[in-house]
Amino acid sequence: MTSQTCDEVLLAIEAQAVCRDRVDRDNLLAVLASGDDDLLDVIAAAGRVRRKFFGRRVKLNDLVNMKSGMCPENCGYCSQRLASSAEILKYSWIDTDEAAQHAQCAINAGAKRICLVAAGRGPADRDLERVAETVAAIKDSAPAAQVCVCLGLLKRGQAERLGQAGADAYDHNLNTSAEDYAQICSTHTFDDRTATVTAAKTAGLSPYSGAVVGMGEFDADIVDVALALRELQPDSVPVNFLIPFQGTPLGEHWELTPQRCLRILAMFRFAFPNVEVRIAGGREIHLRTLQPLALHPANSMVLGDYLTSQGQSGDADRAIVADAGFVIEGLDEPNPADRAPRPSPGAPMRRWHHHPRQYLNRR
Numbered sequence: 001m002t003s004q005t006c007d008e009v010l011l012a013i014e015a016q017a018v019c020r021d022r023v024d025r026d027n028l029l030a031v032l033a034s035g036d037d038d039l040l041d042v043i044a045a046a047g048r049v050r051r052k053f054f055g056r057r058v059k060l061n062d063l064v065n066m067k068s069g070m071c072p073e074n075c076g077y078c079s080q081r082l083a084s085s086a087e088i089l090k091y092s093w094i095d096t097d098e099a100a101q102h103a104q105c106a107i108n109a110g111a112k113r114i115c116l117v118a119a120g121r122g123p124a125d126r127d128l129e130r131v132a133e134t135v136a137a138i139k140d141s142a143p144a145a146q147v148c149v150c151l152g153l154l155k156r157g158q159a160e161r162l163g164q165a166g167a168d169a170y171d172h173n174l175n176t177s178a179e180d181y182a183q184i185c186s187t188h189t190f191d192d193r194t195a196t197v198t199a200a201k202t203a204g205l206s207p208y209s210g211a212v213v214g215m216g217e218f219d220a221d222i223v224d225v226a227l228a229l230r231e232l233q234p235d236s237v238p239v240n241f242l243i244p245f246q247g248t249p250l251g252e253h254w255e256l257t258p259q260r261c262l263r264i265l266a267m268f269r270f271a272f273p274n275v276e277v278r279i280a281g282g283r284e285i286h287l288r289t290l291q292p293l294a295l296h297p298a299n300s301m302v303l304g305d306y307l308t309s310q311g312q313s314g315d316a317d318r319a320i321v322a323d324a325g326f327v328i329e330g331l332d333e334p335n336p337a338d339r340a341p342r343p344s345p346g347a348p349m350r351r352w353h354h355h356p357r358q359y360l361n362r363r
């Protein structure tokens with residue numbers, strides 16, 4: 001958008017978003033195409049939309065990497081693919097106690113949601129049982145904590161089993177547009193991914209699905225993945241900024257700037273005015289000193305350790321939240337009424353304890 005029309009376009013977008021009307025594709029594209037001179041206006045407009053639905057609350061999330069590396073899939077952005085020579089820790093399943101102890105540490109540090117993640121195309125049924133046991137252990141110790149699971153493509157009945165174990169949500173990103181998908185992965189399709197998000201939702205799990213940006217995509221791809229996500233009605237939309245791992249096909253992709261990251265987050269806020277927009281992997285290296293500004297469009301962030309790379313410390317994250325004038329959302333605080341979580345299928349629980357750590361961004 002040009003400077004002359006920026007104010008008008010932003011006013012129109014903001015007016016639509018606060019009413020939860022669908023902001024159209026052209027206007028979302030205009031947000032991404034806006035110039036640096038308009039950046040603060042874009043952030044201010046996105047911030048007003050965010051405050052309308054989420055106030056100044058920031059939800060903190062933590063990842064527990066239950067199985068790392070050696071994945072047979074070939075997602076080009078991922079350090080965990082079998083063909084990757086990136087220097088990451090690779091290990092098979094950690095046990096339930098270790099995962100649960102890590103989760104408890106994160107909850108004690110302010111995390112409201114724990115995401116149990118495992119590399120792979122999708123879980124075998126015996127793997128699913130291991131994760132179900134971990135979910136139950138976390139819920140037994142911290143019933144108010146939200147537990148999300150991220151295991152790749154799901155087969156029939158697996159989402160239901162996770163729901164029975166007490167899982168609240170399933171995390172499965174679309175990553176990029178349908179048109180661009182084959183550029184980043186050839187071992188599964190965009191439709192495979194949407195099918196898993198749909199299966200999770202049908203089973204009563206809260207769908208959590210977002211994107212990875214900075215992979216050489218066009219603005220249209222980012223907007224189109226946002227629109228595809230909007231059709232799936234996720235309850236949470238994580239935005240990952242590519243961490244270019246040496247040893248992966250995208251290891252040289254350093255194309256993001258802090259300003260572009262902020263525009264992307266603002267675009268997601270306008271596309272999802274009353275839905276959790278989460279700052280996920282790569283924020284430290286791409287937003288850099290502008291991280292506090294990202295809390296104006298986004299209302300949620302992943303604590304600083306990702307799946308196979310370490311971010312900044314939890315203390316530094318909490319300082320950013322406080323210094324920027326936001327407050328950490330408590331375990332007992334409900335979502336806004338119009339974003340109430342789906343009822344959990346509930347499940348028998350059991351007891352456990354504990355922790356590990358070494359992570360990266362997305363699956």
Ligand code: SF4
Pocket residue numbers: 071072073074075078079080081082118119120121152362363
């Ligand atoms: S993103 Fe997931 S499915 Fe793709 S290579 Fe990495 S671990 Fe495997």
